Amino acid sequence: MLEAVILVVFPFCMAFAAVSDLLSMTIANRVSLLLLVAFAVAAPMIGMDWQQIGMHVAAGFLILSVTFVLFAVGGMGGGDAKLLAATAVWFGFSPALIQYLLGAAILGGALTLLIISFRNSFLGYISGNNVFLRNLADHNTGVPYGIALGLSGLAAYPETPLMQWALARLAGL
Template sequence: MNSLASVVLMVFPVAMAFAAANDLLTMKIPNRIPMALVSGFVVIALLTRMPLDVFGMNLAVGFSILAVTFSLFAFNLLGGGDAKLIAAGALWIGAAHIIDYLLLTTIFGGALCLAILAYRRWVPATALALPGWAHRLHTEKGPVPYGIAIAAGALAVFPSTDLFLSLMS
């Protein structure tokens, strides 16, 4: 693998980790993160001379996921940043591993929700000098930084994707 491809390949894990941290601390996923993922995917596809049918299939998967997640956003079931992050991640994951990605994201999301519920119940918000982000997590029926679960699902699946494996050989 050439060094430029190595650098571009790092876009995915770094952007996902940054999205998770940003969502935890601010409850927002800035548009620049999914845009970096989309741009990075296009660059890595060009650098690796990804076959057009594979590139098209990854785009189709990404747009399909975007359509579904924006429907969830329209019904206030998912944040807009989360919807864009899941779809941008789907570009990198591809059709062969999309079910694994969505399943693991759902499992990590359930665990995250249980952890936040336990945190709200057992960590006294007013008794401790908590930072602002930790207080936001205490809001009853408040939002969940689901970007953490999305990033965890993506990072768990990414090493088994065709894109990653092709660059490692």
């Protein structure tokens, strides 16, 4: 049962955040909250000691501190900042966190360049009323960075301690 939670909650939240940001330019607080609650429940149950859990939470607070500053200066949306912090709790201070952050930066940069090109194209002009593309075509909205966060999170997730535990358990069954 715990393996199922670990295999489903994080990927679902990342996919939901990406789609939600694409369609509405928002990432609901409940996504970040669900990630935090699921980690708080699962981490002790897989045998993480309090020091390890504390280091994972510290990673989340460090990322939240940086992203809060970026939000305050207008460089990042609030939903993106909270999602990054909640996701960092799952990664802890590990190479997977670096992989996640670098992946999000690279994918986010590529996404930004693609969106700018799309907005300045004829296709962007004619797709302004399409429910799936309207936020990508609108020159007055930002970039739905949740897409990059979701994809990068999914790519780095197999390296997290929780996922490693779940995979080891499933391999032993």
